[in-house]
Amino acid sequence: MATPSPAQTPPVITTRILRRLLASGVHIRVERMLEKVHPADLGPLLADLTPDEIRTVIDLLFKHHRAAAMLKQLPPELLPQVFETVSDTRLVDLLCRVELDDMLELIEGIPEDRRDAVRTLLPDSVQIELRKAEIYPASSAGRAMTTTYLALDEKMTAQEAIDSIRARGDLDESVFNLYVIDEEKRLQGVVPIRRLVAAPPDRPCHDMMIREAISTPPEADQEEVARLVARYDLLAIPVIDVDRTLLGVITVDDVIDVITEEATEDMYHLAGLSEEDRVFTKPSLSVRKRLPWMLANLGTAFAAAWVVGLFQEEIEGLVALAVLLPVVAGMGGNGGIQTLTVITRAIALGEIEFSSGLRAVGKECLVGLILGAVTGLASAGITTLWHGNPVLGIVIFVAMVSTMAVAGLLGASVPLALKALGQDPALGAGVVVTFFTDAFGFFAFLGIASLLMDHLL
Amino acid sequence: MATPSPAQTPPVITTRILRRLLASGVHIRVERMLEKVHPADLGPLLADLTPDEIRTVIDLLFKHHRAAAMLKQLPPELLPQVFETVSDTRLVDLLCRVELDDMLELIEGIPEDRRDAVRTLLPDSVQIELRKAEIYPASSAGRAMTTTYLALDEKMTAQEAIDSIRARGDLDESVFNLYVIDEEKRLQGVVPIRRLVAAPPDRPCHDMMIREAISTPPEADQEEVARLVARYDLLAIPVIDVDRTLLGVITVDDVIDVITEEATEDMYHLAGLSEEDRVFTKPSLSVRKRLPWMLANLGTAFAAAWVVGLFQEEIEGLVALAVLLPVVAGMGGNGGIQTLTVITRAIALGEIEFSSGLRAVGKECLVGLILGAVTGLASAGITTLWHGNPVLGIVIFVAMVSTMAVAGLLGASVPLALKALGQDPALGAGVVVTFFTDAFGFFAFLGIASLLMDHLL
Numbered sequence: 001m002a003t004p005s006p007a008q009t010p011p012v013i014t015t016r017i018l019r020r021l022l023a024s025g026v027h028i029r030v031e032r033m034l035e036k037v038h039p040a041d042l043g044p045l046l047a048d049l050t051p052d053e054i055r056t057v058i059d060l061l062f063k064h065h066r067a068a069a070m071l072k073q074l075p076p077e078l079l080p081q082v083f084e085t086v087s088d089t090r091l092v093d094l095l096c097r098v099e100l101d102d103m104l105e106l107i108e109g110i111p112e113d114r115r116d117a118v119r120t121l122l123p124d125s126v127q128i129e130l131r132k133a134e135i136y137p138a139s140s141a142g143r144a145m146t147t148t149y150l151a152l153d154e155k156m157t158a159q160e161a162i163d164s165i166r167a168r169g170d171l172d173e174s175v176f177n178l179y180v181i182d183e184e185k186r187l188q189g190v191v192p193i194r195r196l197v198a199a200p201p202d203r204p205c206h207d208m209m210i211r212e213a214i215s216t217p218p219e220a221d222q223e224e225v226a227r228l229v230a231r232y233d234l235l236a237i238p239v240i241d242v243d244r245t246l247l248g249v250i251t252v253d254d255v256i257d258v259i260t261e262e263a264t265e266d267m268y269h270l271a272g273l274s275e276e277d278r279v280f281t282k283p284s285l286s287v288r289k290r291l292p293w294m295l296a297n298l299g300t301a302f303a304a305a306w307v308v309g310l311f312q313e314e315i316e317g318l319v320a321l322a323v324l325l326p327v328v329a330g331m332g333g334n335g336g337i338q339t340l341t342v343i344t345r346a347i348a349l350g351e352i353e354f355s356s357g358l359r360a361v362g363k364e365c366l367v368g369l370i371l372g373a374v375t376g377l378a379s380a381g382i383t384t385l386w387h388g389n390p391v392l393g394i395v396i397f398v399a400m401v402s403t404m405a406v407a408g409l410l411g412a413s414v415p416l417a418l419k420a421l422g423q424d425p426a427l428g429a430g431v432v433v434t435f436f437t438d439a440f441g442f443f444a445f446l447g448i449a450s451l452l453m454d455h456l457l
Numbered sequence: 458m459a460t461p462s463p464a465q466t467p468p469v470i471t472t473r474i475l476r477r478l479l480a481s482g483v484h485i486r487v488e489r490m491l492e493k494v495h496p497a498d499l500g501p502l503l504a505d506l507t508p509d510e511i512r513t514v515i516d517l518l519f520k521h522h523r524a525a526a527m528l529k530q531l532p533p534e535l536l537p538q539v540f541e542t543v544s545d546t547r548l549v550d551l552l553c554r555v556e557l558d559d560m561l562e563l564i565e566g567i568p569e570d571r572r573d574a575v576r577t578l579l580p581d582s583v584q585i586e587l588r589k590a591e592i593y594p595a596s597s598a599g600r601a602m603t604t605t606y607l608a609l610d611e612k613m614t615a616q617e618a619i620d621s622i623r624a625r626g627d628l629d630e631s632v633f634n635l636y637v638i639d640e641e642k643r644l645q646g647v648v649p650i651r652r653l654v655a656a657p658p659d660r661p662c663h664d665m666m667i668r669e670a671i672s673t674p675p676e677a678d679q680e681e682v683a684r685l686v687a688r689y690d691l692l693a694i695p696v697i698d699v700d701r702t703l704l705g706v707i708t709v710d711d712v713i714d715v716i717t718e719e720a721t722e723d724m725y726h727l728a729g730l731s732e733e734d735r736v737f738t739k740p741s742l743s744v745r746k747r748l749p750w751m752l753a754n755l756g757t758a759f760a761a762a763w764v765v766g767l768f769q770e771e772i773e774g775l776v777a778l779a780v781l782l783p784v785v786a787g788m789g790g791n792g793g794i795q796t797l798t799v800i801t802r803a804i805a806l807g808e809i810e811f812s813s814g815l816r817a818v819g820k821e822c823l824v825g826l827i828l829g830a831v832t833g834l835a836s837a838g839i840t841t842l843w844h845g846n847p848v849l850g851i852v853i854f855v856a857m858v859s860t861m862a863v864a865g866l867l868g869a870s871v872p873l874a875l876k877a878l879g880q881d882p883a884l885g886a887g888v889v890v891t892f893f894t895d896a897f898g899f900f901a902f903l904g905i906a907s908l909l910m911d912h913l914l
Contacts, residue, residue, distance in 0.1 A: 008670075008671060008672040008673070009671055009685060009689075010669070010671070010689075038689065040688045040689050040690070041688075044808065048813065162619075162654055165655055166655055166656070166657065166658075168655070175651050176633055176650075176651060176692070193633075193650055193651050193654060194632050194633060194650050197619055197622050197650060197653070197654060198623055198625070199623070200623065201623075212465075212467075214465060214467070215465045216465070230713045230714075230717065231498075232495065233497070233710035233713075235633070235692065235709070252692070252709055253690035255713075256686075256687045256690075256709075256712075259720075260687065260720075260806070263716075263720030263723075263724075264802055264806075266720075266724065267720075267802055268798060268799075268802070270724070270798075271794050272791070272795065273795055273798060273799065278799070278803065278808070279799055279800065279802075279809055279820075280808075280816075280817070283823050286820070286824045287824055287831075290795060290824070291828065293791075293795075294788070294828050294831070295832065295835065297791050298784070298788060298832050298835055298836065301783065301784040301787045301788060302784060302836075302839055304783060304784075304787075305780050305781060308783065309780045312776045312777075312780065315772070316776050319769045319773050319779075320769075321779075322772050322776075322778075322782070323765045323766045323769065323772075324762060325779070325783065326761060326762060326782065326783055326899070327755070327758040327759060327761075327762050329783055329787075330761075330786075330891075330895070331751070331754060331755060331758060333790075334729070334750075334751065334754050335751070337728050338728050338729065338730055338747060338750075340728075341724055341725060341727070341728040341730060342725075342730065342734065342736055345724055345725070345736075346735065346736035349717070349721075351501065351504075351735070351736055356505065356737070359737075360737070363737075363743070366740050367744055367747070370740070370744045371744060371747060371748065371751050374744075374748060374752075375752065375755050379755065379759075382759055438783065438787070442783070
C-alpha cells in the first residue's frame with residue numbers, strides 16, 4: 001500500500017510553534033497565526049501552555065473579536081484554567097455573544113467563586129433566558145438545544161420560503177431543517193432545506209413537510225436524544241413541550257459530542273474514573289478523583305483477604321494453595337470484566353431490555369461455565385504437572401468452573417440491576433463484581449481444598 | 458421532577474407483538490405492522506426471532522419491495538443469520554438496489570461459502586464498481602463513501618443551481634452540500650445547500666463556495682475521517698484523490714456509526730473482547746471468541762503464580778503473607794486499568810502525541826506513587842491492627858507504593874508503545890499490563906518480606 005496522502009485540514013499549528021512566537025514577543029506574528037487556527041483546534045494548543053501564555057493568547061483573541069467564536073468550542077475541562085486569565089467584564093462580553101446552549105456550557109466553566117458575580121453582570125434579559133433554561137435538569141435536551149431556528153408558516157410556498165430565508169441573509173451554519181409552526185408556535189412539521197430546494201416553486205409547505213417528525217421533550221436526557229438522532233440518521237431534532245410548542249432544536253454536531261462524551265463516560269465508569277480526570281488533568285486533581293474508588297477497592301480487597309484468612313490452617317498445611325489462589329481469582333476477575341463490558345455496552349446502545357436482560361444473564365452464565373470448564377481443565381493439567389498433585393488439579397478445576405459461572409452471573413446481573421434501580425450501570429458495577437467474584441473464588445478454591453484436605457496431603 | 462413526556466418516535470412494535478402476529482398466521486396483519494416499522498428498528502426486532510420467523514418477515518419485505526431499504530440498515534452482526542434465509546437470486550436483487558457503501562457492507566454479511574457465487578451473479582457493471590471500491594483498504598474512507606452526490610459548475614448562479622436541483626426532482630436524503638468541480642472532475646469548492654438558498658439569485662457559485670473545504674483521501678482510516686467530521690462539525694466530507702478528483706462523499710450519519718463502533722471496539726479491546734461478541738451472540742460463538750484471551754490470561758496468571766512459588770518458604774513461615782498477597786496485586790491491577798483507560802481514550806480521541814505522551818507517562822507514574830502512598834498507609838494501618846505486626850505493615854506499604862507506581866508507568870507506556878508500533882493500543886495492553894503489575898506486585902511484596910523476615914517473625 002502506498003503512503004496515503006494526508007487529509008486536507010486547516011493548517012497544522014503546533015504548540016511548539018505557538019510557544020516560540022509567544023516567546024519572541026512579536027505579537028503581530030502570533031496574531032497572524034491565530035487567525036489561521038480553526039476554533040476546534042484551539043483547545044489542544046492551549047492545553048500545553050502556561051497560564052501567562054494562555055493570558056496573552058486570550059487577550060489577542062479578544063482584541064480581534066474572535067474570543068466568542070473560539071472559546072465556545074473549547075473542551076469543557078479546559079475552561080476553568082482559561083477563564084482564570086479572563087476578567088469578569090470580558091466574560092460577560094463573551095457570554096452575550098454566544099447562543100444559549102453554549103452560554104450554559106461556558107458558565108459551567110467559570111470558577112465557582114466568580115460564577116454568581118459574572119451572572120449578575122449580565123443584562124436582565126439574558127439572565128431571564130438563563131433561568132428559563134436552567135429549569136431543565138442537567139444534561140437534558142432543554143439545556144442542549146439552540147433557540148434560534150427557522151420557522152415557517154404552513155401556507156407559504158417553496159419559493160416564498162426561499163425568499164424569506166434570503167431576506168434574513170446568511171443563515172447560521174446549523175440550519176438544515178425548517179420548522180413549520182402554527183400561530184401558537186406549535187410544531188406542525190419539518191421541511192428539510194434540501195426538500196425545499198428540490199420542490200416546484202409553487203408547492204405549499206404543508207404539502208412537503210414531514211408530519212410525523214421525530215421530536216424530543218425538553219426533559220429527555222441528552223444521551224437518549226443522541227440515540228434517537230443516531231438511530232434515525234437525523235441532522236437535527238426539534239425539542240417540543242407537552243402541548244407541542246416548539247422550544248428549540250438540537251443539531252447533529254452537538255449530538256456527536258454527546259455520543260463521544262457518553263462513550264468516554266462508560267469506559268471511565270467501568271474503570272472507576274471521573275470524567276474530569278483526563279490525560280493532562282493536573283496530577284493533584286487526578287489523585288483526588290481516583291482516591292475514593294481506590295479506597296473503596298482497598299476495603300473490598302481486605303474483605304476478600306479476610307475470606308483467605310479463614311483458611312490459614314489449610315494454607316499452612318499446603319503452601320501450593322497460596323501459590324494458585326491468585327490464578328483462580330484473576331481468571332474470575334477477567335471473566336467478570338468481559339461480561340460487564342458486553343452488558344454495559346449493550347445497555348448504553350439501547351440493545352437490551354429487562355426481559356431480554358434475563359436471557360442475557362442466562363447466556364453469560366453458560367458462557368462462563370464453558371470457559372471455566374476449558375480453562376479449569378488446562379489449569380488442572382498445569383497444576384498436576386507442576387505440583388505433582390492430581391487432587392489439587394481437581395480442586396482448581398471445580399473452583400474455576402464455579403467462579404467463572406459466578407463471574408458471568410454477576411457481570412451480567414449487577415449492571416442490569418443497577419439500571420433497573422435507575423443507577424448508572426457502569427459506575428459501581430466494577431467494584432461490586434470484582435469483590436464478589438474474588439471473594440467467591442477464594443472461598444470456592446480454599447473451601448473445596450479444605451474438604452479434600454485428607455486427599456491433598 | 459415530573460415524569461417527562463416520551464420522545465415522539467416511530468410507533469414502538471415489540472418482538473412480542475410481532476411474534477404473536479406471526480404465530481396467528483394472518484400475514485396481512487404482519488404486513489400492515491411491518492409497514493410501520495422504521496428501517497432502523499428492524500434489527501432489534503429480528504434479533505429475537507427464530508430462523509423460520511425471520512424467513513417469513515424477510516419474505517414479506519421482499520414481497521413489498523421494502524427489503525433493500527430495510528435490510529441495508531441492519532446491524533452487521535445480524536446479517537449472516539438473516540441472509541441464511543434469503544436465496545442467492547434475492548440477494549443479487551437486494552445488492553443492486555443499494556448504494557455502493559451499503560453494498561460493500563451487505564456483501565460482508567453474506568455467509569462466506571456463498572459470497573463468491575452471489576457476486577458472480579451480479580451485473581458486470583456492478584462487479585466492476587465493486588472491484589474498484591475494494592482496492593481501498595478495509596475500514597478506509599474509499600469503502601465508506603457514497604458515489605452519488607450533487608456536482609455543480611462554478612459558473613452557475615445560485616438560481617441556476619437551484620433550478621438544476623429542481624430538474625433532478627426529489628434529492629437523496631444525504632445531500633446537504635453541493636460540490637463545485639471543474640471539467641476534469643477536480644474539486645474546486647463546496648457550497649452548503651443552506652448557503653445556496655440564502656444567497657441572492659444571481660450570485661455565482663464560485664463566489665459562495667468554501668474553497669478550503671476539509672477533505673480526506675480515500676485511503677484514510679474511517680476512524681480518522683470520523684475524527685475530522687466530529688472536530689470540525691461537518692455534515693459531509695468529500696473524498697478526493699491525490700489529483701483532487703472528487704471520488705465520493707461520506708455523510709455524518711455514517712460517521713456517527715463509525716464513532717459508535719470505534720467506541721465499542723476500544724471498550725471491547727480493553728477487556729479482550731472481539732467486536733462480534735455482542736449481547737445476543739450465540740453462546741458458542743462468544744465462547745470461541747473469548748477463549749484465546751482467557752487462555753492467554755491463564756498463561757500469564759500461572760507465570761505470575763510462579764513468582765509466588767519462589768517464596769514458598771516465606772509463606773510457610775508467615776501465612777499472613779498469603780492472606781495479604783491478593784490485596785497488593787488487586788490494587789496494582791486497579792491502578793493499571795485506570796491509567797490504561799485514560800491513555801487509550803486519549804489516544805482514540807487524538808488528544809495525545811508522542812512528545813506529550815512522555816509527559817503523560819510521568820504524570821501517571823506520579824499519580825500512582827501518591828495513590829500508592831495513601832492506600833499503602835491505610836493498608837499498613839489495617840494490617841498492623843489485624844495481624845498485630847507493624848513490620849508487616851511496613852512491608853505492605855512499600856509494596857503498595859512501588860506496585861502502584863509501576864502500574865502507572867506500565868498503564869501509560871504500554872498503550873503508547875503499541876500505538877508507536879502501529880498496533881491497536883487497547884488490544885493486548887490489558888493482558889500485558891495486568892501480568893507485569895501482578896508479577897511485580899507479588900515480587901515486591903514477598904521480596905521485601907523475605908528481606909525483613911527476621912523482623913517479621
